[in-house]
Amino acid sequence: MSEVKKALALISGGLDSMLAVRVVQQQGIHVEGVNFFTGFCVEGHTHAIRKKDRARPKRNNALWVAEQLGIKLHIVDIVEEYKDVLLNPRYGYGQNLNPCLDCKIFMVGKAREWIEQKGFDFIVTGEVVGQRPMSQRKDTMPVVAKHSGADDLLLRPLCARNLPPTLPEREGWIDRGKLYDFSGRNRKPQMALAASFGIDDYAQPAGGCCFLTDAQYSAKLADLWQARGSRDYGMDDIMLLKVGRHIRPRPHFKLIVAREEGEGNFLQGYKRQFASLTTVSHGGPLTLIDGDTSDDDLKLAAGIVARYSQGRQADEVELLHTDARGRERSVKVKPLSPIEVKQEWHA
């Protein structure tokens, strides 16, 4: 009896990787999954923060997919290593700060290291030629295979028949005739294949599963780098950019204004790292201040926060300023009008 071949599949939590795994499982391959956590993944965080999202199921789609497929899933924290991918992408960015091609090369490269260490035979992804404008094009998919070091150990079952045969196909571990020739952005072939497998529940992330593809998020990250004078970030930065209104009325400081109770609760956890403003005379949002503020700056900041409070129509709103060491002082201001909170201040 021949030895069962083993594949490691990149699992995003979406439909394509789910289908790709099912296709190779049907050929008797033992599959395990890997999911890479960059910090920018849309999964999870915002569900936990925003109160309005708390009613939504809090399932992690990668774990859920693995369970549906009956495979083990290894979740790998690559937050630190990913900085170099984001800050120095060899192939540049997409429409926003999304280094999709470098990202895919990095992840497939990590998968290659993993299969070498664990004695697995090849790698599976759910990529489809022509589906993504940067990393899943006819001319860039070979770049991923080459620069990740995976070369012909990288099998893309959903579009394999549009690509040269890989080692698993040439060696007969996989029957190429039972792979697919999907291409382009049309999702109907995937949906039909899902139906044929009896899969009727799957995540459909709009625009991918990464905050870096989001224009607003990328703009906030670019603003952060510009204000700091250096392109660097930490996990707290990644998190805080996902939360609240970010308003920069002056180059040297910005405000992070909670938009709802859940965000306010989350920002509470940062009060020892940042100065903050809370409204006293009226209900209002907790606001963190990132940067040093003069007395004039503080009045401006308080006027902005008051504009987002229940006292926005009042002649005066009282706020409490607390510095990162817990020292408090009262600030009384007239709320700014919506027109005075300039659009260009919104990061």
Added chain:
Amino acid sequence: MITEPEQLDARGLLCPMPVIRVQNRVEEMKSGERLRAICTDPGALNDIPAWCRINGHKVVSSEERQGEYVVVVEVGEA
């Protein structure tokens, strides 16, 4: 004999970090040993049991205690 669980403080971490911490700690433990993970992200109550189910570990208990979510995991066979 059941020994006292090891403790894992995952408070302040948002998913999937609690499950990653559990995964990494469990890799260093032996079959039958127990780990008590204390989390503040309610998602941990779903993610840690899901991770256990697919990787062959057992959830002994999971409960909410004053805004904290405590999951006790028993390590399965490798």
